Amino acid sequence: MDFFEKFKHAEYDFTYGAEDDPEHHNALQVGLVAWFYLDKGYTKENRARIAEAWQLYHNEFGGKLRWGYIDDPNKPLDYNVKLTKILKKYISDSFGESFFFDWYSDAGFRYASYYSVSVGSMAGWYESIHKNVSYFGFYIPVEELNRKDFLKALLSQFCNILQPLHGLMGLGIQQCYEKERYQHLEYEICNEFKGVDVINSNTDKKMRTGLRAVNWYTFFSNEWLNKLGGIQYLRSALSNPSIEIINYDNGVIIRAGEWPELGWIKDNPYPELYVKVNKVLKPIRAPEIGSLGYGSIAGEIRFDRNSTARWLARFDVDLPPFTAL
Template identity: 30%
Template sequence: MSKIGKNLENRVEELSFELSDGTPVVKLGLIATLYFKNGYTTEVKTSVMDCFRAFYEEFGAHLKGQIKDKYTKLTQQNLEKNVEKTIRTGPNEQYEWQLTSAASIYEAEEYGISTMNSRELHGDHAQSYIKIVLPWQLITTEEGLSRYNYWINFLSSKVNAEHGYGGLSTILPYDFDSYLPMEFELAQRYLGLDVDSMPHSLTIHLIDFIKGVNWQTVLGETFVQKLGGEDVLRQELEGHGDISIERYGHGLIIRAGHYPQLGAIEDGAPSSYLAVNKIVKSLRIPAPSQLHNYSPHGNCFEKDSTAHWYARFDGEVKNY
C-alpha cells in the first residue's frame, strides 16, 4: 500500500459512520462528476448509456441495485431494458438513473454511476451530469490509479464534458438528508473532500462557470480558451512538477499531484491544489447557491459557510 493509502487508512474510522445495525451511511470514496450539454438529444443519451454499460461490464460484480423512481435489484436484463427505454425518451422527458453497490437507498455505496439529463425546452440554461463513485482503496496501487484516470478520461470524452472534477469525497446514501451535517462537519476538517451529495442541484448554476478544483479538474475547450488556451495553461503550470495535464476529446484534465489529498485543516491546503486554483479561479461560480438545503438534523452548509468552502483553496485557510 502506498504512503498516501496508509495515511487514508489511518483516517478511515473518523471518515466513516455506521448505524447500530451495521448499515454504512457515511464513507470515504473516490468520485468523478462531469457536467455536459445536450443531454436531451438521442446522440448524447446513447453516449451516456454507453457509459452505464461499460461501468456495469467492469464493476457489475459489485453492483446490487438500481434506482429509477424506486430501488430495485439489478440484473443484466433490466439494465438493458432501462438503457433502451432511456434512449427512446423524448427530448423534454427528464430521467434520473443510478446503478449502485448499496443494498438499499439507506446505505452508502462503494461503487456507483448516476446521471440526470437536461430538457430541450431549457436549452443551454441547464446542464446534465454523470457521476461515478469508486472505493478510495483504488489509489493504493498504480493499477488502481490507472483505472480511475482511465474512467475520468473515458467519461469526459464520451459525454463531451463542459467541466467537472474528481477526487476524494464523502459518500452518503441516496436518502442522504439525515447525514448532511456529517458531510458538513467532515468538509470543515478536510479541505480535499468534495461536497458532492447533491450534484443535481448545480445543473442550472454551472452553465458559464465551473464548481472549482479538486485533485482532478476537467475543463472543456470553451473554458480552456477563457484561460488563454492550452499552451498558456501548460506554461503557467510548468513550474509545478507534481501537476500534470492530460487531453480528452473535448478539453483538458488537470491533475494536482499523483494522488488525491485529504487536506486536513491542521496541515493546510495541498500546495498543488492551491496552484491549480490560482490559475482557474476566474472560472469559478461567483455567487454559488448553498451546498445544502436546510436540515432539521443539525448544522449544514448555509450561505456564508458555502462561500468559505468554495474559497478554501484561495489562500490562507480559515475555519468556517
C-alpha cells in the same frame, strides 16, 4: 505515511455507520467520486453519450452493483442481467424527456455504497426554461487507486464519451440516497478535510457559469480553456513536474499530484498542488453555487449560502514560497 496509511488513519473521522446497522453498513463515507456536468443532456446524441458512459462503468464495475431505481425511487429494482441487457437502449430512447437513475452496491435508501453510478437529466423544455445542467457521476472505493494508470485512462474515456462542460474526480463524500439526513455530518467532514468533495444539487444552473470545484483531477471543455487563455497559457501557469495536463477530444484534464489529498486540518489542510491549480483556474470558477445544505431542522449546523461560498474559496490562500513538494 503513504496515501493508504494516511487514509486509514483518518477514516474514523469521516465514516458514519448506518442508523439501523452500523456494524455492516455506512450512512456516510469517503471514497473516490467523479462528476461530469453536461449541456443539453436531453438530446438524442447526448442521451446516447450517457448510455455509452453507463455501459463503460457497467463493463468495469457493474458486477458490484445490486440495487437502484429508474426515475421513481419508490419503485426500486434489482440490478441484474435482464435489466442491464436493455438499459443502454432504454437510456438512449429516453431523449427529450426527464431521466434519472441511481444504482448502488449496497441495497437500501440509507446505506452508502462504495460503488455507484448516477444520471440526472431534465426534459428538453425544462432545461430550455430553467437552464439546469445534466450530470453523470460514479463512486468507486479508494482501493481502486492501486490501479492509478487504469483510472487515468478510464477518466479520459469518460471525458471523450460525455464531452462535459466541466467536472472532477477525486476524494469525496459517498452519500446514501437519503443524503439530506446527514448534511450536518457532511458540514463537519468538509470543515475537517478540505480535499473532500461534497454535492447537493447536481443540476444547479449556476454550474453553467464556471467550475464547481477543483480536486485531484479537474477537467473542463475547450470553451473554458479558451476563456482561461488557451493550452499554452495553462501549461506555462502550471509548469510543475507533479502536475499533469492531459488533452482529450474536446477539453483538458489536470491531475494535481500522484495521489489525491484529504486536506486534513490536522496534517496538510492546503495541499500545495491543489492550491496552485485552484489559483490558475479561479478565473473560470463559478462565482457562486447553490447551497450545499438545506435549512436546519433541529438546530444542527449545515451548509448555507455563506458557508458554501467559503467552501468554494477554501483553497484561495497564499502559500509560502519554496515549499517542498
